Amino acid sequence: MKNDIQQEITQTIIDMMETAGTGWAKEWAAIDAPHNIASGKNYSGINTLVLSSSTVRGGYASNIWGTYKQWADKGAQVKKGEKATGGIFYKTLLIKDKETDEKKKIPMLREFKLFNADQVDGYDIPARIEREEIERISAVDKYIKATGAKIGHGGDSAFFSPFDDRIQMPNADTFTSAETYYGTLLHELTHWTGHKARLDRLTHARFGSDNYAKEELVAELGAAFQCQSLSITSEPMENHAKYLNGWIKVLKADKKAIFKAAALAQRAVTFIETFSDESELSQSA
Numbered sequence: 001m002k003n004d005i006q007q008e009i010t011q012t013i014i015d016m017m018e019t020a021g022t023g024w025a026k027e028w029a030a031i032d033a034p035h036n037i038a039s040g041k042n043y044s045g046i047n048t049l050v051l052s053s054s055t056v057r058g059g060y061a062s063n064i065w066g067t068y069k070q071w072a073d074k075g076a077q078v079k080k081g082e083k084a085t086g087g088i089f090y091k092t093l094l095i096k097d098k099e100t101d102e103k104k105k106i107p108m109l110r111e112f113k114l115f116n117a118d119q120v121d122g123y124d125i126p127a128r129i130e131r132e133e134i135e136r137i138s139a140v141d142k143y144i145k146a147t148g149a150k151i152g153h154g155g156d157s158a159f160f161s162p163f164d165d166r167i168q169m170p171n172a173d174t175f176t177s178a179e180t181y182y183g184t185l186l187h188e189l190t191h192w193t194g195h196k197a198r199l200d201r202l203t204h205a206r207f208g209s210d211n212y213a214k215e216e217l218v219a220e221l222g223a224a225f226q227c228q229s230l231s232i233t234s235e236p237m238e239n240h241a242k243y244l245n246g247w248i249k250v251l252k253a254d255k256k257a258i259f260k261a262a263a264l265a266q267r268a269v270t271f272i273e274t275f276s277d278e279s280e281l282s283q284s285a
Contacts, residue, residue: 005086005111009050010255016053017248022236028052029224030233032128037066037074037117046262047087048225054085055116062125064117071115076122084113090259131231133178140182140230146275149192151185158184158237160191162202167192176235183227183234190222191215193268201264210253213246214261220247221265226272 016024033042034051043051043065055063065087068078089110094103117125131139144151150166156174160167167188175181194201194215201218205211220240227234250257 004255005088006109006255006259008086009046009088010251010258012053013049013258014248014251017244017251022240022244025220025224026233026236027056029227031055031228032063032231033225033228034063034065036070037064037123038070042229043087045090045266046259048228048266049221049258049262051085051087051114052228058116058118060116060118062117062128064125065114066117067112067114071120071123074123076120078115078120082115082119084115086111087114088112088259090263136231137178137182140186140232143230143272143276144182144185144189146278147189147192147272148275149189158188160188162195165192165195165197179232180235182232183223184237186226186234187219187223187237189272190219190226190265190268193222193271194218199268199271201268208246210246210250213243213250214257216243217247217250217257217261218264218268221262222268225265225269229269 013024020027028049029052031052034048034055035042042048051065052063054060065085066074068084071078089112091108093106093108095106096103117123150164152166152168153171155168156170158167158169167185169181169185169188172178172181175184191202193199196202202215203211205215220243223234
């Protein structure tokens with residue numbers, strides 16, 4: 001690979017954090033999830049972050065993406081001079097060590113070039129279907145209840161307690177909007193997935209440590225991914241200002257950190273979504 005795609009993406013995220021501060025994820029999380037023109041499926045993990053932020057920076061009207069060939073197959077043509085956005089294909093290979101005969105996990109990272117629907121001629125972007133706020137709030141409430149997570153209310157702090165296996169939230173009427181309340185709850189729900197009884201991701205990290213910052217970044221991305229898929233817009237939590245410098249420090253020290261965090265966040269979101277899938281199956285049975 002000629003260019004260091006990991007370093008390029010990491011630097012882009014660092015620039016976003018340093019420029020937008022705690023609101024770095026708000027704009028890209030507020031648009032539709034990025035999806036592929038050929039398969040119709042949403043992108044996931046680091047590609048959600050990369051493509052959505054590129055849509056915002058480019059001022060594009062949609063978050064629809066495809067390769068040069070995929071657009072051509074749809075009868076569209078990439079406009080002359082348009083610059084592609086690099087998508088990431090990641091796979092772990094199991095390679096047998098010739099000396100020890102043990103299998104080792106070798107990460108394989110490959111970049112593929114993608115173009116937004118705004119960068120092509122011959123394709124009509126479909127009209128966006130807007131849902132009323134009451135419908136969106138009802139959907140996210142149902143989504144959260146399906147997990148069965150224990151949620152208490154009271155006080156002025158939002159947190160997940162691994163000891164009690166419980167999420168604690170301030171009362172909903174103390175938030176600036178219903179969507180911000182649910183956005184905060186989705187952040188804590190991402191932490192909830194890390195409990196030893198579920199994905200076993202949490203460590204006893206002290207506040208201010210790198211491990212603490214890494215878990216908060218996972219929760220930040222997990223909440224943003226879910227806000228995007230559920231079409232809700234959340235204001236940044238006030239205490240995120242305390243995390244921001246820690247996130248930047250971690251990213252500057254390790255160009256792979258944002259990839260790891262995005263992968264863990266995607267795994268958490270997929271885990272949460274299984275509860276809604278199971279609930280729908282039981283209702284249709």
